[in-house]
Amino acid sequence: MDFSDDPQVTRFRADLRAWLTANLDAHRGETGYHSAEALENTQRWHRALAAAGYVGVSLPAEYGGRGLPDRYEAVINTELALASAPPPPPIGHLAHALADFGSDDLKARTLPALVACTQIWCQGFSEPGAGSDLASLTTTAHADGDRFIVNGQKIWTSGAMWADWCLLFARTEPDQPRHRGLSMLVVDMTSPGIDRREITLASGSREFAEVFFDGVEVPAANLLGARGQGWTIAMHLLTYERGPADMGWVGRLGNVVAGVRSALASGDLTADRSTVERLAAAAADVEVLGWHVERSLESRGSANSSAGSVDKLLSTKVEQNLYHVLVDLLGSSFVLGGPQPFGDYLWSRAQSIYGGTEQIQRQIVAERVLGLPRA
Ligand SMILES: Cc1cc2nc3c(=O)[nH]c(=O)nc-3n(C[C@H](O)[C@H](O)[C@H](O)COP(=O)(O)OP(=O)(O)OC[C@H]3O[C@@H](n4cnc5c(N)ncnc54)[C@H](O)[C@@H]3O)c2cc1C
The missing domain is CATH 1.10.10 (Arc Repressor Mutant, subunit A)
Incomplete structure (x- = not known):
């Protein structure tokens, strides 16, 4: 090859x-x-x-x-x-949802500033009672003439504290079966009735917020796609978020391996044989993942939904495994080495949660890739 x-x-x-x-x-x-x-x-x-x-x-x-x-x-x-x-x-998933489902008017109003990074966006999907079971979300967007009125709460919204816009997943058709009653709205985060409350992570990062919507008015022209099309758009977006275009930060893992290698070679770090062997295996996985990321994008693009779950499972496993070896190698000095290495370790733990948890990705692969019966 x-x-x-x-x-x-x-x-x-x-x-x-x-x-x-x-x-x-x-x-x-x-x-x-x-x-x-x-x-x-x-x-x-x-x-x-x-x-x-x-x-x-x-x-x-x-x-x-x-x-x-x-x-x-x-x-x-x-x-x-x-x-x-x-x-x-990290905007690819949002940008592709807007590009693939937006009207010409909505695309022209949103994409150039998103791509120029002059306006910041967040993704309002998860709720306190709707994470893995996203279709059970209860935030409502009631159609009222040429606008929607939004009420509800989102949580774990990355970047919400400083976002200008939110791609909001809400229920517009309460009489429809739950997956079909959902729509996607582009919401101006400065609208009256929005309350953002910061959540600080264990790593010290302050990128999360809870967002409350109380009678927030959204112009009907800010509907992305059609009413009731929200689930289709969400799955398209998540495929991109799970796939290697957005998760392609594999070179960073290569740098981690290189750093440990040189510390071992210079004697700054010592390790027993079995840890060195585990490091070698983890380094081999990183290498293969790097090739996979670019080649799988070349052969299939990002629009294959089940393949996104395979990619996410694979990259999560490789990254978490490498950081486990690092924790064993560096022990307490890893934790005490400053915010960066320990923050990176904590971030590797988040990989199996955001964009859909590891358990959910396994179920998607079991049912849609392997064709196994639903357990
Ligand atoms: C770093 C990070 C960034 C995030 N950014 C955003 C964001 O910008 N916007 C946003 O909307 N959300 C965001 N999230 C939230 C994320 O999408 C949710 O945390 C995730 O979907 C899981 O939902 P939950 O936290 O409600 O956990 P739950 O769904 O309650 O799951 C708890 C545990 O139960 C397991 N579980 C649940 N259902 C099943 C099942 N049917 N079968 C087997 N196991 C199951 C899960 O796998 C998990 O281990 C982010 C999360 C993280 C960690």
Whole structure:
């Protein structure tokens, strides 16, 4: 099997590497979501990346993208990781939902600013009583002339504290069976009646919020797709979120392996034989995952729903396994080594929850990929 790049990908990588060489140093400050300064640096980085044409590259050019195959999203993730750059903005799933289901008017009003990273978006799906069982959500959007009136509560909404817009999953057709009664709305987060309350994570990250909607008015023109089409849109979006375009941050794991390797080689770190063997196995998995991410995007794109679950299960297992080996290798110094390594470990734990838990992905693979009867 030939794993080498085709000439277009080679050129794209070379251009991106040259841009990183020229621009990355100006963005070396602390990034992340644990302080106002880190957040500002993160957003500045995202805007710089976007201005250089490296955000939303798989979207149509008329909406700020470059019309490139999905594989290029993973190439960007990989190259940023290899350069130890901060991650790209996690917007692919939202942007593709808007691009694939939005009216021309809605696409023109939303996509260019989303791709330019001048407006921030969040994803309002989960509720206190509706996570894995998402179709049981109770937030309502009552149609009233040329607007919807929204009431309810969302939780675990990443980025909601600073978001300008929310893609809100709500019940518009209470008389329909539960999956068919749902719709997707684009909600202005500055609308009267929205109350955001921050949730701080164990890692110190402050990216989460609960969001309360009390009689919030949303123009009917902000309906994404048709009324009752929400479930179809949500599954399309989640496929993208679970797949390697958004999860393609595998190069970062390669950096972790390289760092441990050099510490072991220099004697800064010692390990017994069985731990070294586990590290070798974890490193082999990281290597294979890296190839898989780019090649699976090349062969099938991101629109295959069950394959997204396979990708998510695979990358979650590889990442969590690597961090388990690291915890055993570094012990307490891992925890005490500052917020970054321990934060990365905690983030690896979150992998099996966000975008649909590991158990739910296994059920999807069992039923839709393997064709097994529902247990
Ligand atoms: C880092 C992170 C970012 C997130 N960002 C967002 C966001 O931006 N927007 C948003 O809407 N949500 C977001 N979430 C929420 C996420 O989608 C939910 O946490 C997830 O879907 C699980 O829902 P839950 O927390 O209600 O857990 P539950 O659904 O209550 O599940 C609890 C446990 O029970 C298991 N379980 C549940 N049902 C079954 C079943 N039928 N069979 C077997 N096991 C089952 C689950 O696998 C899990 O282990 C985020 C979560 C994380 C961790």
